[in-house]
Amino acid sequence: MKRLIRDNALALCFLLLFLLSLAGQSAAGAAAFSEERVAGGGSPVTWADYVTSSAFAVDVAENWQSEYLQFFLYILITVWLVQRGSPESKKRGEEGLETDAEQKAGRHAEPGSPAWAAADGWRRTVFSHSLGIAMGLLFLLSWLAQSVAGLAAYNNEQLARLEDPVGWGGYVTSADFWNRTLQNWQSEFLAVASMVLLAIFLRERGSPQSKRVGDPHSRTSSAG
Amino acid sequence: MGIRATAVVCLTLVAAGCASADDASITATTERFLSGAGQGRGGQACLLLAPEAARSLDECERQIVSAGLRTGAVRGVDVWGDEARVRVDGDTLFLHRFPEGWRVRAAGCEPRPGQPYECEVEA
Structure with a gap:
């Protein structure tokens, strides 16, 4: 235990x-x-x-969707873009999906590799992107939940203000929906950019999210 | 039918049951309120007003009868949480669910483009 x-x-x-x-x-x-x-x-x-209540559900869902979007984009974008000096990044020249040998996939799979890493066809393709797919789906489901709960909360407020309720289409194009959405997105993107940049010059001894204390600022992709 | 499908059907039925129970209660409150106000039974109508709406009238029992509220068939009920809008022939009412039941927050309401309804009686 x-x-x-x-x-x-x-x-x-x-x-x-x-x-x-x-x-x-x-x-x-x-x-x-x-x-x-x-x-x-x-x-x-x-x-x-x-x-x-819908008021609680929308407050929870709007934060969840932005967190999952943050991880989804971070996982995907770091495949293709690098940040020199950041432990969060691959080195220059390593951009892209990399070879099966580098990824230990297909015939390069090792004895302990997951079965779908060695499999051919759609199973290997799905498993190769399963983390991104999972985060992307969780983002979409959370965002959908935000829109449904937000619609109920918004219409409750509309009626309390003696105004007409709106439909789902009207709500997802409303200022309320996009205000809730974008105020969460902007904070997530700022936090990621801060982490990518600050981790070039600052250290947290012992954390795998940081470079080693003595690593040069210019060293990319090293954990300590 | 699988467990998940059964659960979805049950939840849908429960939600539909809640919605129809709410609709029936809202419709009954609206009809009793309008018949009271329209037929000179101000006391009955005032008992069905939300406390804030009743307080907005100096002499509720007299003023609610002379407010010119129209009695008509209920044409539609929209419920979102503890708020509801009821459309009757020639009138719109807004209700709120209190612990003791649905009460009328506003009645005799006319829509105004881009603004809240303008109501004869409102909290």
């Missing part, structure tokens, strides 16, 4: 942080939502009502 926890400590740590943060968001969100309701002449909501 101890070994299992230690072997998976990184994932478990972040899953625990995720659950604690989500619980905190739900409690704070319910309180804020109730305050708004009472101020607008409505009735306060319970925590259970809030966590099953």
Whole structure:
């Protein structure tokens, strides 16, 4: 058991942080939502009502979609673009999908390689892009969930303001949808650009996300 | 039918059941409110107003009867969470779901392009 926890400590740590943060968001969100309701002449909501509401769902989904988009684009773009000096990047000249020999795919697969890495045809193609596909699908599903929950929350607010509700098509072309979407995207892109650039010149000793302390600034793609 | 398909069907039925129960309750509240206001039973109508809307009228029972609200058949109900819009012949009403049930937040409402409805009675 101890070994299992230690072997998976990184994932478990972040899953625990995720659950604690989500619980905190739900409690704070319910309180804020109730305050708004009472101020607008409505009735306060319970925590259970809030966590099953479209208002909570859209706030959660809009953040999820942007995180998955960030990883999806990062995984894909770093195949083709490099950043000299960044441990997050491949070296110049290594851009692209690389050869089967470099990727240990097809007949270059090793005894311990996953079965689909050695397989021919669509299975190897799918497995070769499975991380990007998974992140891309999670992004699209989260974004769809944001649009559906956002529509319900938006129409609830519309009716509370004595205005007509809109359809899904009207909502996904509305300022509310794109404001929620882009305010999350911009922060993700800034964070990635900051990480790529700062990691050229700064170090975090012992972190695989950083270069080794003594590595020159010009060294690309080295973890320590 | 697989477990997932069964679950989807059950959820759809539950959602449809909730929606139709809401619609029936909203329609009943609207009809009782409009018949009270239209037939001189101001007390009945005022009991079905949201507290803020009732407070907006100095003498609710008298003013709600003289507000000129039209009684008509319910033509459509749109429910989004705890808010609803009801279209009746010649009128639009907005309702809010309180712990004690649906109550009328605004009645006698006319649409205005690009702006909220203008209502005879509103919270």
